[in-house]
Amino acid sequence: MEQLLEQELAGLGATSLKRERAGVRFEAELATAYRICLWSRLASRILLPISHFAAPDARKLYAGVKAIRWRDHLKPEGTLAIDVTQSGQPSPELRNTHFVALKSKDAICDQFMSTVGVRPSVELAQPDLQIRIHLEKGEATVSIDLSGDSLHRRGYRAAGAQAPLKENLASAILILAGWPALSKPGAGFVDLMCGSGTLPIEAALMSSNTAPGYFREYYGFLGWLGHDAAAWKLLKKQAIEARITDPKKLPRFFAFDRDNRTLSVARENAAEAMVSELIHFERRELKDASQIAPNYGSTGLVGANPPYGERLSEVEELKTDYKLIGDTFKQKAPGWNGFVFTGSAELSKVVGLKPSARHLLYNGSIECRLLTYEMYSGSRTPVTPS
């Protein structure tokens, strides 16, 4: 996703962009960094590096963390949490991330005790200051996590769905499948197996120009002493004004699933995301899919994130559905674009249509495939809308 993220960040005003493994480095004014926290559909976290130093062992790590002026970032009686990541082979002393976090917390608290006699406390959920320590090649980078909590947590999702896609992964799928260009009044979006509704909800948020962070109440910068409250207030106001709410100015969204319980979670999520009125949810088996084009739009995007089965017997059973997805695309959605997102390389081949592009994306640690399709209208007689 790095390349997509780089393009998105550039569009949001970041400069000096440099793609790195699983991330993109950039420069930005603080207000632009806030805009990225509010508007990035793809990023997980936005980190502001404040110090970089050699940390080959615990003593140097402690000294390096203690050398930072923490009173510029946190009130003495504030709360903090430390999150540690490592790349490559860490030194034996610093292999345990829990130990690294503890040592760093001691350094921060010792500094406060020796200067003001009061120390901050640890609060893992929504602290005033979320600190990230990254260790690589004997060096440490200390950053303030401006996002605070992973940005894929948009704040609209209810508990209870099985295997939902992360919201930022769903957005990446939609961008790669061409939804931003296809999205216009008169067009349609159809998810044949919507589960908890992540794809249609993210598609509707994109089309309605709703900031993905619109529903979040917590960000890592809100309790940080460097916070610019006026800049944040303005960005929130602009995000409210930017929303397109008139359904006539938007595509139509259809989301199907065979499972009623999952559908009720999807409906709840859509309500939280304020897109209930845009998405038509319906219990429907894949085999009963009705004619998509032109009934649901003269052009559009139809897709599925089908189950991909972990046992061999399941994989065999699922082949029928994958074949059916390909047939549905071809026979019922002429002139539309399509996509299948799956964790099974074997099943992806069963769809039976020639993909226009293939992308590898990770769903957590699972290597997944996104196949996109263009269905030609050919000489099929258009079906009269019912």
Ligand SMILES: C[S@@+](CC[C@H](N)C(=O)[O-])C[C@H]1O[C@@H](n2cnc3c(N)ncnc32)[C@H](O)[C@@H]1O
């Ligand atoms: C991997 S989940 C989709 C997850 C979804 N993208 C999300 O983010 O929540 C697959 C969904 O396909 C549905 N499903 C499986 N077989 C189906 C069929 N034959 N017809 C309709 N829905 C089906 C399941 O009920 C399940 O909700």
